[in-house]
Structures are given as C-alpha cells and as structure tokens.
Amino acid sequence: DTAVSQTPKYLVTQMGNDKSIKCEQNLGHDTMYWYKQDSKKFLKIMFSYNNKELIINETVPNRFSPKSPDKAHLNLHINSLELGDSAVYFCASSQTRDYGYTFGSGTRLTVV
Amino acid sequence: QKEVEQNSGPLSVPEGAIASLNCTYSDRGSQSFFWYRQYSGKSPELIMSIYSNGDKEDGRFTAQLNKASQYVSLLIRDSQPSDSATYLCAVNRRDTGRRALTFGSGTRLQVQP
Numbered sequence: 687d688t689a690v691s692q693t694p695k696y697l698v699t700q701m702g703n704d705k706s707i708k709c710e711q712n713l714g715h716d717t718m719y720w721y722k723q724d725s726k727k728f729l730k731i732m733f734s735y736n737n738k739e740l741i742i743n744e745t746v747p748n749r750f751s752p753k754s755p756d757k758a759h760l761n762l763h764i765n766s767l768e769l770g771d772s773a774v775y776f777c778a779s780s781q782t783r784d785y786g787y788t789f790g791s792g793t794r795l796t797v798v
Numbered sequence: 799q800k801e802v803e804q805n806s807g808p809l810s811v812p813e814g815a816i817a818s819l820n821c822t823y824s825d826r827g828s829q830s831f832f833w834y835r836q837y838s839g840k841s842p843e844l845i846m847s848i849y850s851n852g853d854k855e856d857g858r859f860t861a862q863l864n865k866a867s868q869y870v871s872l873l874i875r876d877s878q879p880s881d882s883a884t885y886l887c888a889v890n891r892r893d894t895g896r897r898a899l900t901f902g903s904g905t906r907l908q909v910q911p
Contacts, residue, residue, distance in 0.1 A: 719898060726903060727836070727886075727903055727904050728901070728903045728904075729842070729886065729901040730901075731898040731899070731900070734898050742898050776841060776842070785847070786832045786834075786844035786847050786888075786899075787842075787844070787899060788844070789841040789842050789843075790841060791840070791841050792840075792841050
C-alpha cells in the first residue's frame, strides 16, 4: 500500500503542451503539498491545500493550477509547458504542520 | 540570504566514522526542524525531527538544535555505505500564514567502504 502515490512517474512532452500530474494519499492526512525540485536538488514549495482549501500559493506562474477534489487528492495541471518547467515534482502530505511530510515518489517532467 | 543553508558537500567519511551534517536557518520564528535523507532518483524520507534545544537520539542518528545560534545538526554514528545520500534540512514555523517546510539544498554524504 503506497502512502502517497503520484502518476505518472516520468513525463516527456513538447513545449507548449498541457499536462497533468495526479497525487493521492491514503494516510488520512489533512494537508497536501506540491514541491518542485530543480537540477540542484533544491526543493521549493509551490502550493499547499488543507482539507481542499488552498492555503499556500507561492510565486508560481499562473500556468500552474492545482486542484483538490477531496482531501485525499491533489492534482497539478500545467498549461503551455516551457523548457524551464523541466524538474522533478513531488507531492507530499502531513497531518499537522508540526510533523514531517510523507513524499510521493516524484514525477520527472522533461520538456523538449 | 537563503532561509536554510547547508554545505553542498560532498562530505566524505570512512565507514564506521561519525558523519556530522550542519544546517543554519535565518527565521528566528522557526520552531520545527527536520532531517530528510534522499537517495539519488528517490523521494525525500524523514529520518529525524526535533523541536526543542538540545540533543535527540534515534538509533545511530542524533539531531542537535541550538535556537540561539539558529543551528541544527545531524550526527550519524558508525556510518555505513548505505548512508551515502543527500541529507536535507527543513524548518517550519507556527505561523497562520505559512504552513510549509522550507528546505535547504542538501549535503551530499559519501561513506567510503
């Protein structure tokens, strides 16, 4: 039983395309996150949802749109993909802010 | 100034030695501190959390926190080649406007057999 699962694991697409990444957690956590990890391994918060409510929206191009249909799911849709969007995107969840996060296995996005 | 700073390494230690990983943070409001391990091509995995000044031990791992100096460290005793990975320091604050961990860029540890 995977605690936080992301699909797809790899995504190769052309510039200008629109793509989605899906995330599901079965831990019963109330908060979910999207992080972007660049080529230098730096993990940067993009969005956070608490019980389907957006609570963090960092400086991210509005081509990125998160959607949380319920507290167990958080999807990320990206419009008009650019070369600079190439990175590994991690979904994570936590029960409270004072506990560590559980990360999904990541989605490696390559824009060509 | 980065919010969370780590030496990128690599930190190379022989098998059986103590590896010492350090992290400084800029936000004095930070109250929760975490160490994650990330193997190449894998996701970050939580290994330690610490919330109050002093030491916290868990098996071969010891986390140390000094809020006055804004410094947190991780000691790995009896280092094994399987400990070779990137170690990420992360901090959080109890602030209603922000509920996400801020990560450092990680220190790469190499344990030589």
